[in-house]
Amino acid sequence: MHNYNKNSRKNTNGPEQKRIVLVGTPNVGKSVFFHRLTGQYVDVSNFPGTTMEFCCGKWEENFLIDTPGVYGLSSNTSEESLVRDAVLTADVVINVVDAVHIDRDLFLTCQLADMGIPMLVVLNMVDELLARGLEINLTKLENLLGVPVVPTVATNNEGLDTLSQRLSQACPGQPSVMVARLLSSSYLGLPRGEALLALEGDPEVAARNNVAPGGDREKIYADRRARANGITAAVLVERSADVAFATRLGHWLIRPLTGIPALLIALWLFYELVGVFFAQTVVGYTEGILMTNYYEPWIRSLLGRFIDLKSSLGTILAGQFGLLTMAITYVLGLLLPLVLGFYLVLSTLEDSGYMSRIAILMDRLMGYLGLNGQAVVPMVLGFGCVTMALITTRLLTTERERRIATFLLALTVPCSAQLAFVAAILGALGPGYMLLYGLIIFSLMAGVGTLLNRFMPGGSVPLLLDLPPLRLPRLDNVLLKSWTRTFSFIKEAFPVFLGGALLLSILSITGLIEKIQRLMEPLTMGWLYLPGETASAFIMGFIRRDFGTAGIMEISMDPLQIFVALVTLTMFVPCIASTLVIYKERGWREGTAIWLLITTLAFVCGGLLTRVLNFAHGMNPVMTLPLTALIILTVLFVIVFIARKRQTIG
Structure with a gap:
């Protein structure tokens, strides 16, 4: 500056x-x-x-x-x-x-x-x-x-x-x-x-x-x-009464009757490109083949000539959580293609002028959460990377809006890397679990947002946003902008990944990871009804959300347990990078309060979900998922109704 x-x-x-x-x-x-x-x-x-x-x-x-x-x-x-x-x-x-x-x-x-x-x-x-x-x-x-x-x-x-x-x-x-x-x-x-x-x-x-x-x-x-x-x-x-098609299309995209179907199509394309093509196909090649099959064996072979790979130094450098194995693999094999793919799609949406129209279209819905339509930008960004989305909350007008958006992003929005694993796991469980997962995330966002809007002092600010013309994005600007943003993000995230890998390696070498698992047993086993090993998934989820989600795949559980673990991990505290951004943007006192509240809510909601699923399963095993969905919708309706009624009375 x-x-x-x-x-x-x-x-x-x-x-x-x-x-x-x-x-x-x-x-x-x-x-x-x-x-x-x-x-x-x-x-x-x-x-x-x-x-x-x-x-x-x-x-x-x-x-x-x-x-x-x-x-x-x-x-x-x-x-x-x-x-x-x-x-x-x-x-x-x-x-x-x-x-x-x-x-x-x-x-x-x-x-x-x-x-x-x-x-x-x-x-x-x-x-x-x-x-x-x-x-x-x-x-x-x-x-x-x-x-x-x-x-x-x-x-x-x-x-x-x-x-x-x-x-x-x-x-x-x-x-x-x-x-x-x-x-x-x-x-x-x-x-x-x-x-x-x-x-x-x-x-x-x-x-x-x-x-x-x-x-x-x-x-x-x-x-x-x-x-x-x-x-x-x-x-x-x-000079002419003729109006360009792009102008007419721009008007259609902000009208609910035509704009909402267009938005659903855009979100589906967004997910297919980022969540499926980049997060699964491209990452499957870069991480699963290039890094895992070629790079990691090569670096272990190279280091093995100079140090004992079973020693503490060897474990830190090339072990399960090694600085030169896991950290490099996740940064170059996983994070780089994901972030680059996300920014390619986002830059295309921005340069086309469609992003502003999404904000206008979503303004009324966001108003129920104490936000305005401009908040749809960090919310959409969050499904690519919560860390970057938290940074963009500074674009919101008031401190109240920034607090609400930060809390909702940290609690309810899974990043694209985590979504890739979530989609793979839910796909194996069946479409019913996938629909229930989406309902829970939506209900959490709507319920928590409504409560924050009701009890947090102040009110939402009307949306004042320039509406740029629709235009065909320039390929050179999209490519240059995407690469510039990706390089900047990787440069900031790389030290965090190294620090996280070092911490996990030290916990593994000292045996502290097993002690933490035992300390968490009352929560994981006694409250969530999950195996004790899931504690390691929560620890890895704090380092990176997709670490923890991937860890679930290695633990033997029944479908209901897997589903509870997925939902709890989604609500669990965001990764280290996102946590640091929260502290940077909101300050240490407010950041700590958000961190503790989200941790508490994640385990409380996870335990309640376990009991609701078990209750529904006990009533009728075939109707477990529909009954659970009905209970969740009922609770959401009651929360929204009471909050709106008290707000009207107040």
């Missing part, structure tokens, strides 16, 4: 080098421009909120800065404050405007023009506007704003040469008549940009200039909004 201060305006990068700042609302293509102009990659998605910090690079002889998307420069959020300071220290501002949403984006453009900073406007995605039967009168727009306007399609490199040529023409924009009048008698000793922000009541700018904040924000904002609307009406021209 790059910090800026009011004294950094002086150019220290050479006499010819200018500090150029890219500014715009979320998802207008700033990061695409940064990548095309500097050659440096930034996570580029057709989904708002991608850029979370500043990125800096060289563009020709200039210093280019990519900033997070903001709707204004009024210090309402930390992003707005940072972008505001970057603008105040800029030599030139390139304001990227979405041609499709020009009425929305011109509010920021007008604010930049009022600040008196040299600027030019980049009108991006003009192809999307033409597809909607509209066009913009560029000459009139330039005259009204008083700055150069460059039409572009950044994803196709269209207009970038013109942008370079017209950069030298950047100039201060035409200010509002009202703003010019107010500034003529206010804050006369300040630079125009600082004076405007102080006039608008920005407390930070006023404090650092030792002046009192003004009280004209509402008046200025109303005038600016009216000006933006007036410019839009003057320059937007209808």
